[in-house]
Amino acid sequence: EQTAAGALPHVLLANSTLYTLGYRLLYQHIALKALAPKCVLLLRTLASVSNRRRLPNPALAVRSLRINFHSSLVTANLLRLIRRALQETRNLTDLELHFSLATGYLPTAWCLFGVSSRLERLHTSVAIDKSFASWISSPNQYLINELSLRGHCPYPVAGLNSPDAVPNLTSFRVMHVGAPLITALAKGRPIEHAAMTLFPLGDLKELDALTLASTPLKRATLLCLEEQYVETLIAEVAARFPA
Numbered sequence: 001e002q003t004a005a006g007a008l009p010h011v012l013l014a015n016s017t018l019y020t021l022g023y024r025l026l027y028q029h030i031a032l033k034a035l036a037p038k039c040v041l042l043l044r045t046l047a048s049v050s051n052r053r054r055l056p057n058p059a060l061a062v063r064s065l066r067i068n069f070h071s072s073l074v075t076a077n078l079l080r081l082i083r084r085a086l087q088e089t090r091n092l093t094d095l096e097l098h099f100s101l102a103t104g105y106l107p108t109a110w111c112l113f114g115v116s117s118r119l120e121r122l123h124t125s126v127a128i129d130k131s132f133a134s135w136i137s138s139p140n141q142y143l144i145n146e147l148s149l150r151g152h153c154p155y156p157v158a159g160l161n162s163p164d165a166v167p168n169l170t171s172f173r174v175m176h177v178g179a180p181l182i183t184a185l186a187k188g189r190p191i192e193h194a195a196m197t198l199f200p201l202g203d204l205k206e207l208d209a210l211t212l213a214s215t216p217l218k219r220a221t222l223l224c225l226e227e228q229y230v231e232t233l234i235a236e237v238a239a240r241f242p243a
Helices: 002-012 016-028 036-047 075-090 128-134 179-186 205-210 232-239
Strands: 029-031 066-068 094-099 121-124 145-151 171-174 193-198 219-224
Touching: 002 016, 002 205, 036 066, 036 075, 171 179, 179 193, 179 205, 193 205, 219 232
Parallel strands: 029 066, 066 094, 094 121, 121 145, 145 171, 171 193, 193 219
Antiparallel strands: none
């Protein structure tokens, strides 16, 4: 199977007929764990709207795209390239876009502006700022049901408090944010699965925020940073979520 997949790009180059038959299979699910230069080459391919040979646009075949720049320097040119590529992948439903931890506070979410694909699953480490809140609250992103946010929230974000933002969210994961943002994500939404950090001196307000969901919680993954709750955490969870 791996041999066949490796030969597919060469088959596509044989003629236009084979390209038309095979490009959907090649581009449908992309999970790049390669070095940054290959990721950039892929993005350039997806971002290119010029087609001298009049072949189908491969970007339209992409349903799942997972790219990771965790060990790379993020520049404005890279963010522009990502934005152009995402604007072309108009049938995308599953996106993973990660940068290094050093960029977790930086304004990188603008690379999502103009992305019109209707995502169902989003995992990203862009900073959770006003730009991100504005984009994810748009009608195009109403279908998101799974959300993982590894970025930081440098200041309070109001856009996520809107009941129209991600109304179908059933599962979310956050790492570096506290109760205010968890409240914004959970309140009135059908959250069944949640993963988050319980911060020191937080008085378990993160758990209280989860009780605002519109459906009973089924599963929780908790990273506890406060030693005083080691013996009582299970009881605290059970008291809030009897189901």
